[in-house]
Amino acid sequence: xxxxxxxxxxxxxxxxxxxxxxxxxxxxxxxxxxxxxxxxxxxxxxxxxxxxxxxxxxxxxxxxxxxxxxxxxxxxxxxxxxxxxxxxxxxxxxxxxxxxxxxxxxxxxxxxxxxxxxxxxxxxxxxxxxxxxxxxxxxxxxxxxxxxxxxxxxxxxxxxxxxxxxxxxxxxxxxxxxxxxxxxxxxxxxxxxxxxxxxxxxxxxxxxxxxxxxxxxxxxxxxxxxxxxxxxxxxxxxxxxxxxxxxxxxxxxxxxxxxxxxxxxxxxxxxxxxxxxxxxxxxxxxxxxxxxxxxxxxxxxxxxxxxxxxxxxxxxxxxxxxxxxxxxxxxxxxxxxxxxxxxxxxxxxxxxxxxxxxxxxxxxxxxxxxxxxxxxxxxxxxxxxxxxxxxxxxxxxxxxxxxxxxxxxxxxxxxxxxxxxxxxxxxxxxxxxxxxxxxxxxxxxxxxxxxxxxxxxxxxxxxxxxxxxxxxxxxxxxxxxxxxxxxxxxxxxxxxxxxxxxxxxxxxxxxxxxxxxxxxxxxxxxxxxxxxxxxxxxxxxxxxxxxxxxxxxxxxxxxxxxxxxxxxxxxxxxxxxxxxxxxxxxxxxxxxxxxxxxxxxxxxxxxxxxxxxxxxxxxxxxxxxxxxxxxxxxxxxxxxxxxxxxxxxxxxxxxxxxxxxxxxxxxxxxxxxxxxxxxxxxxxxxxxxxxxxxxxxxxxxxxxxxxxxxxxxxxxxxxxxxxxxxxxxxxxxxxxxxxxxxxxxxxxxxxxxxxxxxxxxxxxxxxxxxxxxxxxxxxxxxxxxxxxxxxxxxxxxxxxxxxxxxxxxxxxxxxxxxxxxxxxxxx
Amino acid sequence: xxxxxxxxxxxxxxxxxxxxxxxxxxxxxxxxxxxxxxxxxxxxxxxxxxxxxxxxxxxxx
Numbered sequence: 063x064x065x066x067x068x069x070x071x072x073x074x075x076x077x078x079x080x081x082x083x084x085x086x087x088x089x090x091x092x093x094x095x096x097x098x099x100x101x102x103x104x105x106x107x108x109x110x111x112x113x114x115x116x117x118x119x120x121x122x123x124x125x126x127x128x129x130x131x132x133x134x135x136x137x138x139x140x141x142x143x144x145x146x147x148x149x150x151x152x153x154x155x156x157x158x159x160x161x162x163x164x165x166x167x168x169x170x171x172x173x174x175x176x177x178x179x180x181x182x183x184x185x186x187x188x189x190x191x192x193x194x195x196x197x198x199x200x201x202x203x204x205x206x207x208x209x210x211x212x213x214x215x216x217x218x219x220x221x222x223x224x225x226x227x228x229x230x231x232x233x234x235x236x237x238x239x240x241x242x243x244x245x246x247x248x249x250x251x252x253x254x255x256x257x258x259x260x261x262x263x264x265x266x267x268x269x270x271x272x273x274x275x276x277x278x279x280x281x282x283x284x285x286x287x288x289x290x291x292x293x294x295x296x297x298x299x300x301x302x303x304x305x306x307x308x309x310x311x312x313x314x315x316x317x318x319x320x321x322x323x324x325x326x327x328x329x330x331x332x333x334x335x336x337x338x339x340x341x342x343x344x345x346x347x348x349x350x351x352x353x354x355x356x357x358x359x360x361x362x363x364x365x366x367x368x369x370x371x372x373x374x375x376x377x378x379x380x381x382x383x384x385x386x387x388x389x390x391x392x393x394x395x396x397x398x399x400x401x402x403x404x405x406x407x408x409x410x411x412x413x414x415x416x417x418x419x420x421x422x423x424x425x426x427x428x429x430x431x432x433x434x435x436x437x438x439x440x441x442x443x444x445x446x447x448x449x450x451x452x453x454x455x456x457x458x459x460x461x462x463x464x465x466x467x468x469x470x471x472x473x474x475x476x477x478x479x480x481x482x483x484x485x486x487x488x489x490x491x492x493x494x495x496x497x498x499x500x501x502x503x504x505x506x507x508x509x510x511x512x513x514x515x516x517x518x519x520x521x522x523x524x525x526x527x528x529x530x531x532x533x534x535x536x537x538x539x540x541x542x543x544x545x546x547x548x549x550x551x552x553x554x555x556x557x558x559x560x561x562x563x564x565x566x567x568x569x570x571x572x573x574x575x576x577x578x579x580x581x582x583x584x585x586x587x588x589x590x591x592x593x594x595x596x597x598x599x600x601x602x603x604x605x606x607x608x609x610x611x612x613x614x615x616x617x618x619x620x621x622x623x624x625x626x627x628x629x630x631x632x633x634x635x636x637x638x639x640x641x642x643x644x645x646x647x648x649x650x651x652x653x654x655x656x657x658x659x660x661x662x663x664x665x666x667x668x669x670x671x672x673x674x675x676x677x678x679x680x681x682x683x684x685x686x687x688x689x690x691x692x693x694x695x696x697x698x699x700x701x702x703x704x705x706x707x708x709x710x711x712x713x714x715x716x717x718x719x720x721x722x723x724x725x726x727x728x729x730x731x732x733x734x735x736x737x738x739x740x741x742x743x744x745x746x747x748x749x750x751x752x753x754x755x756x757x758x759x760x761x762x763x764x765x766x767x768x769x770x771x772x773x774x775x776x777x778x779x780x781x782x783x784x785x786x787x788x789x790x791x792x793x794x795x796x797x798x799x800x801x802x803x804x805x806x807x808x809x810x811x812x813x814x815x816x817x818x819x820x821x822x823x824x825x826x827x828x829x830x831x832x833x834x835x836x837x838x839x840x841x842x843x844x845x846x847x848x849x850x851x852x853x854x855x856x857x858x859x860x861x862x863x864x865x866x867x868x869x870x871x872x873x874x875x876x877x878x879x880x881x882x883x884x885x886x887x888x889x
Numbered sequence: 890x891x892x893x894x895x896x897x898x899x900x901x902x903x904x905x906x907x908x909x910x911x912x913x914x915x916x917x918x919x920x921x922x923x924x925x926x927x928x929x930x931x932x933x934x935x936x937x938x939x940x941x942x943x944x945x946x947x948x949x950x
Contacts, residue, residue: 180928187929203925253915261908265901288894292901 238382290342323501330540368549428463432456538844543837563809575823584775585728597634710814758782840865
């Protein structure tokens with residue numbers, strides 16, 4: 063992740079430095095513009111040595127088909143650095159990473175975010191042609207993972223990682239990745255259960271057909287026995303294996319005395335099987351085994367539909383997934399790469415541009431400018447002097463710095479947040495879901511009705527008829543359609559939302575979302591963009607806009623300083639010529655001065671310039687920080703630096719303000735309070751300088767006041783609040799990027815549509831209620847037939863699938879329609 | 890008419906073979922990743938796989 067962001071920074075920087083008029087040739091490998099043609103060969107241009115090396119390597123190995131699969135499939139490469147991966151050969155790290163290892167063969171699964179197209183899949187799966195030590199490699203595109211088997215004797219893990227790195231696919235290794243992932247056995251089992259139920263359903267229906275069509279008369283009683291026995295045998299695995307989860311769940315519910323929907327389902331299944339077995343063995347009828355198998359099959363289909371996981375998205379991440387697996391340690395004159403888990407207190411680390419500070423540390427040397435926007439929510443990078451304390455999680459911007467660790471990684475200030483109770487308790491209990499609230503009275507009514515029917519028929523025509531009526535009511539009331547309503551409605555909603563890059567942890571999140579009445583926003587990274595700053599120049603009265611020469615003067619002076627404002631002004635203006643500065647002086651907390659060929663340039667706070675006798679004139683009509691510029695004793699104007707709001711963020715907040723209780727919790731300072739006061743209106747609470755723990759406690763207080771709270775945030779400092787809230791929405795710049803544990807993960811471009819999302823969740827819940835009504839209607843019809851004692855197997859066999867299928871169609875159709883009318887889903 | 894019993898047994902055993910195929914497919918993980926195979930099929934050129942990965946690596950998968 064770090065490597066990629068570094069690349070993109072480099073790319074932007076490269077683009078800025080390029081003259082705008084010339085159209086540079088695109089690199090044959092990665093498609094990036096080339097600076098010159100010095101690396102061109104055989105009419106193919108390359109942007110860097112790395113790309114050419116990879117191209118040559120691929121051509122040599124006969125893998126040039128790579129370039130036919132896509133126009134510029136390659137990923138921009140860095141020079142090969144085996145040393146950077148050496149930590150992977152530490153037994154402690156290696157053993158945790160490997161899925162499997164013996165003397166001859168080892169297998170490892172690596173996450174590679176750079177996988178982005180067909181050609182990537184193809185190249186990575188042909189890795190064995192690049193090195194004899196590599197065996198089979200298999201890509202999982204959805205997870206951006208590759209599983210590689212290799213021969214440890216021929217290839218070390220570090221060499222494998224370096225090989226991947228050298229062709230532009232550096233593995234993304236985080237501290238959290240060392241934790242063993244539990245194998246997802248549940249999903250496989252569900253497929254098997256559904257397959258077996260489907261098998262039973264189809265075959266039992268086939269052999270039940272003669273009975274339904276009244277063909278008994280000429281096939282004779284012999285076939286009845288054979289078919290009956292076969293049906294019983296086929297239904298047995300369906301009841302025992304496929305429906306196993308329902309038995310277990312119903313048993314648990316009974317022990318906890320909670321009426322979940324699984325109780326009437328299990329009762330219905332039991333009644334079906336016992337009644338059918340009795341009829342078949344006593345040769346009094348043919349039973350309802352096809353209905354039984356069909357029921358289980360449909361129920362399991364619903365489960366599979368609802369269990370759909372978004373492979374690339376992890377909702378359980380914590381700080382361990384944010385930290386890299388290794389850091390660069392200074393060992394005497396040499397630099398070595400070391401696993402973070404092996405770091406000791408007092409180690410000297412080298413942190414380069416864009417790298418994270420892995421543990422609380424003291425700055426030893428170098429101008430540190432640390433970006434804490436993701437960790438604390440502060441929008442401005444912080445300058446630090448040697449000797450100052452650096453918190454873990456900050457990202458260095460600018461040159462390399464040297465630090466000395468003060469505390470182990472697990473005891474840093476940042477990571478201590480995860481010791482809060484909020485992270486220990488299980489967050490969502492499905493017991494409060496709509497389906498289960500509905501089923502509480504449903505189950506009671508069904509049991510009462512069946513007992514009533516049994517009593518009535520026993521009194522009228524004896525115990526036998528009474529028992530039959532009892533089971534018939536249980537069978538027909540088996541709430542199959544009811545059980546399918548919520549999974550299919552919410553499952554469809556989840557799927558449609560995923561198309562607009564909004565991902566739900568599970569389908570019950572939508573139900574909770576429909577109840578939300580208070581929304582808490584984070585500022586940096588959520589309502590505003592963390593990295594982008596809007597820099598504008600406001601000429602002083604009676605002056606023109608800056609000329610290119612003046613821009614270079616200001617930009618050149620700004621480049622002399624590591625102050626965040628200077629960095630931003632420099633980045634905004636760019637630099638075409640490099641003026642030579644003399645006597646550059648930085649006054650801390652005030653500004654910069656420098657002299658270029660006799661002209662004095664001042665860049666600093668308007669108050670400081672004022673004190674120098676250079677009034678900046680009227681304040682520009684914008685929020686944010688101001689930096690004034692004076693050239694040759696004349697104030698030219700003021701730069702304004704404001705964090706840039708996300709698209710539609712203001713209209714979103716204004717829209718929601720009337721309907722929900724809103725609050726803003728920011729880790730940043732109160733500089734922009736007025737701007738947000740205007741957005742949020744006077745009734746909302748705005749809190750600045752909030753620590754992660756204060757954010758969590760704020761949510762807790764709202765909840766104690768009876769609110770259902772949605773927290774919208776992005777950074778690690780929101781992790782506690784996201785966890786504590788009823789619905790935690792994490793905002794990510796890019797799908798698959800790190801986000802703290804949450805219930806919803808949303809791509810940043812969709813933040814403005816949060817209001818639609820809330821409306822959609824309420825619509826979905828309304829649809830569930832409607833489909834409950836539809837399925838209850840079917841049950842009512844069935845029960846009245848059954849209570850009258852005339853339920854034939856044929857009616858059961860028709861009614862059951864009919865009700866299920868129609869409810870499923872209703873739920874899916876209505877949800878899609880609702881999504882279309884809210885513009886959530888574009889076909 | 891008793892030939893029906895044989896026919897039913899035959900059809901059931903065919904169905905069982907397919908069920909076995911399904912169970913094998915689930916067990917070998919073919920339902921875990923449904924996206925990559927659809928991309929892989931685009932890139933496999935006819936007869937280009939001269940050097941297959943060695944067989945001892947296959948059994949690990």
